[in-house]
Amino acid sequence: MGERSASLAIDSAExxxxxxxxxxxxxxxxxxxxxxxxxYFTYDPGFVSTAACASAITYIDGDAGVLLHRGYPIEQxxxxxxYLELCQLLLNGELPAASDKRAFADAIRSESAVxxxxxxxxxxxxxxxxxxxxxxxxxxxxxxxYHDSMDSDDADCRLATAKRLIAKVPTLAAMCFRHSRGExxxxxxxxxxxxxxxxxxxxxxxxxxxAVNPVLARAFDRIFLLHADHEQNASTSTVRxxxxxxxNPYACIAAGMAALWGPSHGGANEAVLNMLAxxxxxxxxxxxxxxxxxxxxxxxxxGFGHRVYKSYDPRAKVMQETCHEVLAxxxxxxxxxxxxxxxxxxxxxxxxxxxEKRLYPNVDFYSGIxxxxxxxxxxxxxxxxxxxxxxxxxxxxxxxVSAPYKIGRPRQLYTGVGxxxxxxxxxxx
Numbered sequence: 001m002g003e004r005s006a007s008l009a010i011d012s013a014e015x016x017x018x019x020x021x022x023x024x025x026x027x028x029x030x031x032x033x034x035x036x037x038x039x040y041f042t043y044d045p046g047f048v049s050t051a052a053c054a055s056a057i058t059y060i061d062g063d064a065g066v067l068l069h070r071g072y073p074i075e076q077x078x079x080x081x082x083y084l085e086l087c088q089l090l091l092n093g094e095l096p097a098a099s100d101k102r103a104f105a106d107a108i109r110s111e112s113a114v115x116x117x118x119x120x121x122x123x124x125x126x127x128x129x130x131x132x133x134x135x136x137x138x139x140x141x142x143x144x145x146y147h148d149s150m151d152s153d154d155a156d157c158r159l160a161t162a163k164r165l166i167a168k169v170p171t172l173a174a175m176c177f178r179h180s181r182g183e184x185x186x187x188x189x190x191x192x193x194x195x196x197x198x199x200x201x202x203x204x205x206x207x208x209x210x211a212v213n214p215v216l217a218r219a220f221d222r223i224f225l226l227h228a229d230h231e232q233n234a235s236t237s238t239v240r241x242x243x244x245x246x247x248n249p250y251a252c253i254a255a256g257m258a259a260l261w262g263p264s265h266g267g268a269n270e271a272v273l274n275m276l277a278x279x280x281x282x283x284x285x286x287x288x289x290x291x292x293x294x295x296x297x298x299x300x301x302x303g304f305g306h307r308v309y310k311s312y313d314p315r316a317k318v319m320q321e322t323c324h325e326v327l328a329x330x331x332x333x334x335x336x337x338x339x340x341x342x343x344x345x346x347x348x349x350x351x352x353x354x355x356e357k358r359l360y361p362n363v364d365f366y367s368g369i370x371x372x373x374x375x376x377x378x379x380x381x382x383x384x385x386x387x388x389x390x391x392x393x394x395x396x397x398x399x400x401v402s403a404p405y406k407i408g409r410p411r412q413l414y415t416g417v418g419x420x421x422x423x424x425x426x427x428x429x
Contacts, residue, residue, distance in 0.1 A: 018248040090395040111167035112188040131176035140254035174201035195221040228390025269368035272303035303365030318365035
């Protein structure tokens with residue numbers, strides 16, 4: 001690293017050399033640490049041009065519509081792999097052998113139940129509490145049960161924690177859903193796969209058989225898989241920043257969940273359904289499309305375009321197929337909200353305005369429609385997102401704590417008042 005460099009001269013100061021580090025794929029980065037010698041910091045609101053870490057987990061090329069996990073294209077993983085195998089890939093760096101894949105799935109099933117004391121925690125929540133408030137709290141509370149096995153310097157402890165979180169977060173998310181409906185919790189079953197077990201814990205009636213719909217199970221597996229990691233986004237960066245303090249992994253993941261809860265991040269698929277509710281009926285779509293094209297109108301079509309992807313979101317292509325499969329399986333074509341969604345999809349793919357501006361439907365658009373068709377309330381959407389994103393957060397935490405790291409300490413551009421002397425209250429005008 002650092003074989004190339006950039007020279008920077010400011011005013012009459014001696015120029016300094018800033019090392020340039022090559023990436024294995026994508027843009028190189030300039031190490032600006034030496035700027036402090038000249039008395040300067042960099043200014044980059046939103047960190048749009050700043051690499052805060054080096055990572056080997058996920059690579060995104062937004063202009064080309066490329067998403068790679070450990071080098072594998074998301075399209076291939078979504079079509080040929082499954083969520084738990086992707087978890088292993090994110091955590092370990094390689095696809096597992098068949099025997100390792102089975103052993104990992106068995107370990108996740110055996111860890112999926114939660115302690116009765118965590119169940120008791122839910123009694124303190126109101127039924128109308130947002131699922132994310134319950135999920136953040138319950139995830140952080142896991143640290144109270146496993147405080148003697150959280151040595152981040154121990155590789156075995158890190159892996160055990162990773163498995164525990166991947167196993168228990170869907171159970172906690174299902175408990176949030178059941179609590180919000182005033183229904184008793186349904187314990188996990190070890191004879192079901194990951195997505196099927198999630199559906200069982202969400203929708204089964206205690207003491208009654210529940211037949212897992214394979215189309216819906218596959219849809220949830222893909223939703224989890226397509227949301228598993230997305231490089232250095234706001235919530236993942238939050239996990240890394242919290243982890244840099246030495247905080248325990250449960251606190252770090254809970255911090256990531258709190259960041260994801262923000263409507264500009266994990267609430268994007270909620271925003272899609274809220275927008276459809278505002279439109280009201282298929283007959284109102286054309287006037288709203290006209291408003292979206294009007295620069296002076298604040299209304300925007302949600303679920304189209306993406307901050308990172310300047311062409312088609314590669315995850316959306318797979319989610320589109322899954323969305324159509326679910327709608328066909330459930331036969332919900334009569335639902336006016338879903339009719340509006342299908343009409344908007346058609347417009348976005350055909351209308352010259354949307355095509356020219358590359359405002360294609362993104363993964364949040366299709367996942368929101370799927371969850372609506374299955375019958376989940378909008379408030380649960382971010383909890384579903386958090387369940388899928390858990391292995392990505394853990395992989396980034398593990399990557400960071402497995403090597404020397406510094407506590408995160410961003411700088412600032414100070415714009416406040418300079419030094420002044422204190423005036424006693426009796427002397428103030």
